[in-house]
Amino acid sequence: MILISEIFGPTVQGEGSLLGVPTVFVRTGGCDFRCSWCDTLYAVEPRFKSQWQSMSAGAIMRQVQELSGGVPLLITLSGGNPALQPLAALLELGQGMGYRFAIETQGSKVQTWFGQLDYLTLSPKPPSSGMRFVPELLQQCLQAAGSQTQVQLKLVIADEQDYQWARELARQYPDVPVCLQPCNLQAATPQEPERETDLEQLNASYRWLVERVGQDRWFDVRVLPQLHVLVWNNARGV
Numbered sequence: 001m002i003l004i005s006e007i008f009g010p011t012v013q014g015e016g017s018l019l020g021v022p023t024v025f026v027r028t029g030g031c032d033f034r035c036s037w038c039d040t041l042y043a044v045e046p047r048f049k050s051q052w053q054s055m056s057a058g059a060i061m062r063q064v065q066e067l068s069g070g071v072p073l074l075i076t077l078s079g080g081n082p083a084l085q086p087l088a089a090l091l092e093l094g095q096g097m098g099y100r101f102a103i104e105t106q107g108s109k110v111q112t113w114f115g116q117l118d119y120l121t122l123s124p125k126p127p128s129s130g131m132r133f134v135p136e137l138l139q140q141c142l143q144a145a146g147s148q149t150q151v152q153l154k155l156v157i158a159d160e161q162d163y164q165w166a167r168e169l170a171r172q173y174p175d176v177p178v179c180l181q182p183c184n185l186q187a188a189t190p191q192e193p194e195r196e197t198d199l200e201q202l203n204a205s206y207r208w209l210v211e212r213v214g215q216d217r218w219f220d221v222r223v224l225p226q227l228h229v230l231v232w233n234n235a236r237g238v
């Protein structure tokens with residue numbers, strides 16, 4: 001059984017190299033991290049467990065089929081940390097129906113079924129998150145993905161220290177595509193679910209990041225905003 005926080009869509013992927021691709025989100029419940037700027041605490045903190053549902057692969061696919069009108073599309077597995085869940089059966093069932101799967105995980109937990117995925121987005125957390133980065137685990141995640149899964153590194157950047165960390169990480173993995181994303185430091189929280197982020201501040205962070213990669217002549221990178229935040233601000237379920 002798989003612990004689910006929410007299933008919603010269709011919408012479009014708002015982050016990383018699949019930006020703008022129509023998708024249904026399957027958000028799992030539970031995370032082994034607690035990042036300082038997490039924007040999905042309702043899928044992280046154990047106190048929200050009563051809102052999560054334990055679902056079978058079949059029940060999840062029935063809900064996805066209903067949302068997509070039975071038309072196969074990209075399913076984005078997010079969290080929390082979806083790599084904590086037993087997802088092999090879901091991948092097999094969904095792919096048998098023609099759906100494709102992308103997962104977003106911080107790379108702290110390695111699963112053999114990473115090799116079954118269509119897309120694996122690894123998002124190791126930078127210093128500003130307050131979490132510890134373990135390079136060996138990232139390496140193991142990349143190995144588990146094998147050659148059939150398209151892999152990318154998506155790195156959230158809040159400040160210069162994060163940027164330097166990302167630059168060094170990218171140097172270590174020259175063959176893995178890298179996306180940089182400015183950090184939303186004013187995400188909604190369980191205490192303030194209606195909190196609005198400062199879009200002008202986010203745009204300024206984006207412009208700074210573009211200038212920064214330009215100064216370093218770092219040209220084999222993509223700098224992308226969080227599209228859904230620009231369009232819907234901190235709204236949930238989009």
Ligand code: SF4
Nearest residue numbers: 031033034035038080
């Ligand atoms: S890893 Fe992701 S879901 Fe988990 S606490 Fe950090 S930002 Fe939130």
